[in-house]
Amino acid sequence: MNANAQRWRAHAGPADPALADAGAASARQLFIDKEVTVTDTPSNALRISDVSKHFASEQAEGGVLQVLAGIDLDIPAGRFVSIVGASGCGKSTLLRLVLGLDDAYEGEIRLDGRRLHGTGPERGIVFQDHRLFPWLTVAQNVEVGLRNAPLTKAEKRELVAEHIALVGLQGFEASYPHQISGGMAQRVAIARGLVNRPRVLLLDEPFGALDALTRSRLQIELQRIWEREGITMLLVTHDVEEAVFLGDEVVVMQPHPGRIRRIVDVDLPHPRNRSDPRFIALRDDVMSDFLDPAVAGSDTARAPVHARIPLGLADVRMAW
Numbered sequence: 531m532n533a534n535a536q537r538w539r540a541h542a543g544p545a546d547p548a549l550a551d552a553g554a555a556s557a558r559q560l561f562i563d564k565e566v567t568v569t570d571t572p573s574n575a576l577r578i579s580d581v582s583k584h585f586a587s588e589q590a591e592g593g594v595l596q597v598l599a600g601i602d603l604d605i606p607a608g609r610f611v612s613i614v615g616a617s618g619c620g621k622s623t624l625l626r627l628v629l630g631l632d633d634a635y636e637g638e639i640r641l642d643g644r645r646l647h648g649t650g651p652e653r654g655i656v657f658q659d660h661r662l663f664p665w666l667t668v669a670q671n672v673e674v675g676l677r678n679a680p681l682t683k684a685e686k687r688e689l690v691a692e693h694i695a696l697v698g699l700q701g702f703e704a705s706y707p708h709q710i711s712g713g714m715a716q717r718v719a720i721a722r723g724l725v726n727r728p729r730v731l732l733l734d735e736p737f738g739a740l741d742a743l744t745r746s747r748l749q750i751e752l753q754r755i756w757e758r759e760g761i762t763m764l765l766v767t768h769d770v771e772e773a774v775f776l777g778d779e780v781v782v783m784q785p786h787p788g789r790i791r792r793i794v795d796v797d798l799p800h801p802r803n804r805s806d807p808r809f810i811a812l813r814d815d816v817m818s819d820f821l822d823p824a825v826a827g828s829d830t831a832r833a834p835v836h837a838r839i840p841l842g843l844a845d846v847r848m849a850w
């Protein structure tokens with residue numbers, strides 16, 4: 531990899547800390563989002579402090595709907611954090627705030643000590659629907675993630691090829707989205723989210739639209755990528771088993787307004803064995819929260835999400 535591409539990697543948070551040191555000064559100068567201000571010493575963490583969010587809403591009392599209340603999360607670099615909670619408890623809203631799509635909130639969000647405003651290349655996103663451009667090939671869709679990167683065409687090609695390999699899609703570079711499966715399209719979306727080498731990858735129900743087998747394969751793939759790349763990951767999911775399979779910790783939210791009920795540490799080595807009694811116990815522990823109406827919520831417009839309920843009702847499927 532040439533010097534410019536190395537510097538780009540260094541900017542965004544390289545797997546190799548030596549690259550970060552080598553490129554840090556120029557990276558800050560070149561790539562730090564102009565809207566990001568350094569007001570703190572770097573802490574190598576995503577820090578969400580006392581974040582609350584309100585929306586104007588005609589349906590809400592007083593015309594204002596509080597969606598998030600006092601969210602505090604301190605996420606060390608390289609950690610995998612899963613967020614679960616009933617539909618409507620504000621999970622996607624929280625991700626949007628971290629991504630910088632919406633700056634109208636109370637509290638603050640910092641990354642490596644820098645207060646975040648607006649979007650920036652140090653944060654990548656993968657949505658439930660892959661959002662690929664149908665008129666672009668797999669390689670071109672991944673390259674979209676580098677659209678603002680000050681790299682040459684050849685450097686971009688190099689990074690794109692590297693990330694297509696990372697998600698196991700060599701040979702499909704020239705395919706169009708309609709020529710690949712849903713699981714492959716989601717791999718492309720992951721490659722696009724990672725191609726900038728972000729410090730944090732935000733994942734909003736990334737496997738929610740996939741069949742169970744593909745979903746389980748991609749969970750294993752994502753875990754492998756996370757271990758290899760060492761990127762902080764913040765995953766929103768309705769699937770408690772997925773949350774426990776991937777997360778170092780599982781944040782359980784409850785609605786009205788959305789807040790953190792508790793954080794469960796998943797102190798099991800990766801890759802996790804879903805039939806390990808300790809895994810099952812943790813999964814069931816998190817699931818048991820959803821038997822509490824305060825967590826399950828009463829949103830009538832709920833998405834049809836499912837989970838297995840423990841307490842002798844194994845495999846009973848409940849929508850919340």
Ligand SMILES: Nc1ncnc2c1ncn2[C@@H]1O[C@H](COP(=O)(O)OP(=O)(O)OP(=O)(O)O)[C@@H](O)[C@H]1O
Nearest residue numbers: 585586587597616617618619620621622623624833
């Ligand atoms: N732009 C908006 N204006 C008004 N209300 C909004 C807006 N965006 C979201 N909301 C409301 O905020 C609440 C939280 O929505 P959000 O999508 O963050 O929940 P969620 O936990 O991600 O739900 P799901 O699991 O179904 O995706 C919902 O009641 C939603 O209707």
